[in-house]
Amino acid sequence: MGKTERKERERKRRKDRILNAAISLIEEKGFEKTTMEEIAERAEFSKGTLYLYYNDKSSLFQAIKKRALKYLHDQFLQILQKDLPGAKLVHEMMITFLDLIHENATFTKAMMLYGKKSEQEVEATDGTIQEDCIQLENELLMLIVRSLQIGVQDGSINTKLDPKLLALQIGFQMNGMIQFCLTGSNKKGLQILDEKNMDLPDLMEQFLQTQFSQAG
Amino acid sequence: MGKTERKERERKRRKDRILNAAISLIEEKGFEKTTMEEIAERAEFSKGTLYLYYNDKSSLFQAIKKRALKYLHDQFLQILQKDLPGAKLVHEMMITFLDLIHENATFTKAMMLYGKKSEQEVEATDGTIQEDCIQLENELLMLIVRSLQIGVQDGSINTKLDPKLLALQIGFQMNGMIQFCLTGSNKKGLQILDEKNMDLPDLMEQFLQTQFSQAG
DNA sequence: ATAAAAAATAACTCTCAGTCATTAACTGAC
DNA sequence: GTCAGTTAATGACTGAGAGTTATTTTTTAT
Structure with a gap:
């Protein structure tokens, strides 16, 4: 009898139920305005129960980040x-990223905001989730590196840079774009894109082309 | 008798006194752990007084951002x-930026964190400071554009891209690097930089070189 | 010297994260 | 079935801290 396994599964279910409640509320009212009480209500638990599944509010929010990274x-x-070809692989990865940003602001915000928590302010946050996120981020980076290596091999990518460094730069560019999306509407940047009739995916493509066509 | 002017000046002084208290405390204990009470204490005011100078905590933090942008x-x-040469101008600007990040984490954090406040969660925040920040950000971007234009003129920059778009990309890269710094130590990225014996300024230089040497 | 205006205060309210003692539900042994 | 033990859930409680306001202190003008 797989007793413990079923228990585990049910626990996971409940964790997810809470997470979904949190996400839907955050989508409606934003991060800071969403209270644990409300999340509990929507998940049809009482507040206290939430703390049986997540150490604190911060952990819950990090779990959202983790889901996006997964x-x-x-x-x-x-x-x-x-x-x-490798170049195409990288391109598709970046488009996937941009799509996610575009259609799910909550995930995006979670990805940026919860994960900073510098030394001074870590304290309570569940170490496991934090670790998982770091691990996932690293793996994402390495998958980009892999694609770049493939591209260098198959000739679709010409660069003077080491793939790892290039991956880092691509990561920075991606992060910059995310930040740009979050900072919201009021922006010279949007105006520029608009007057050139471009969007972020276009700009990303431009960027990659430049990076991938460096005469060695 | 310049009565009102002196009044204004004194008011500005007191605002600064509060701001400095806030910055020094944030440096010691981090953003979220710093309370209005403590800031008041260090500035040698009472808590209530703070609210005569800043609408709320969020405005105070945004004022830090504004100072950094200024x-x-x-x-x-x-x-x-x-x-x-234009290329050199851009390079110097980026180095200035990176220096700031490096030696003043508080400013950097403020720059990233307080300014997101998306629609849903703006509410109380002092509109004026917000506006000022947006204005400053736009001007920074335009100063980069100016430098790029100079570079294209004097031949130090070869690019297929429009200067405005290129400025945007450079801005993204910069933001990505800031984010990278904030996210903190535990990072594959640091390891990569380390094993290549590079730091962020090096990587930025690489990046700019790539961008500026595109055969047209 | 005094009325008016400006600046500062500290006691207060209110919201919300997180805790804990208690209760309910389930599980298995007999 | 029922009782002991374990796991899950609850909601009343605490404490911290943001923001408010009625009151007092200080400054300025006449």
Whole structure:
């Protein structure tokens, strides 16, 4: 009798129920305005119960980040399976990223905000989730590196840079774009994109082309 | 008798006194752990007084951001005065930025964190400071554009891209690097930089070189 | 010297994260 | 079935800290 396993599964279910409640509320009212009380209500638990599943509010929010990272990781792995030139692999990965930003602001915000918590302010946050996130981030980076290496091999990528460094730069560019999306509407940047009739995916493509066509 | 002017000046003084108290405390204990009570104490005011000068905690933090942006703006203007090739101007601007990040984490954090406040969660925040920050950010961007245009003119920059778009990309890269610094120590990225014996300024230089040497 | 205005205060309210003592539900042994 | 033990859930409680306001102190003008 798989007693413990079932227990585990049910626990996971409940954790997810809470997480979903949190996400839907955050989408409606924003991060800071969402209270544990409300999350509990929507998940049909009492407040106290939430703390049986997540150490604190911060952990709960980090779990959202983790979910987003897991999604990206899955997608990246699938992309890497495809039999495409390396340059195209990287491009698809970046588009996947941008799509996520575009259609799910909550995930994006979670990805940026909860994970900073510098030394001084870590304290309570559940170490495990934090670790998982770091691990996932690293793996995402390495999947980009893999794609770059493939691209260098197959000739679709010409660069003077080491793939790892290039991956880092691409990561920075990606992060910069995310930040740009979060900072919101009022922006010279949007105006520029608009007057050139471009969007972020276009700009990302431009960027990658520049990076990938460096006469060695 | 310049009565009102003196009043204004004194008011500004007191605002600064509060701001400095806030910055020093944040440096010691981090953003979220710093309370209005403590800030008041250090500034030698009572808590209530703080609210005569800043609408709320969020405004106070945004004022820190504003100060950082003002500093950068001044620096950028000075750089632009110099009689240097455009490519060098941009490079110096970026180095200035990276220096700031490096030596003043508080400013950096403020720059990233307080300014997101998306629609849902703006509410009380002092509109004026917000506006000022947006204005400053836009001007920073335009100063980069100016430098790029100079570079295209003097031939130090070869690019297929429009200067405005290129400025945007450089801005993204910069933001990505800031984010990287904030996210803190535990990082594959640091390891990569380490094993290649590089730091962020090096990587930025690489990045700019790539961008500036695109055969047209 | 005094009325008016400006600046500062500290006691207060209110919201919300996180805790804990208690209760309910389930599980298995007999 | 029922009782002991374990796991899950509850909601009343505490404490911290943001923001408010009625009151007092200080400054300025006449």
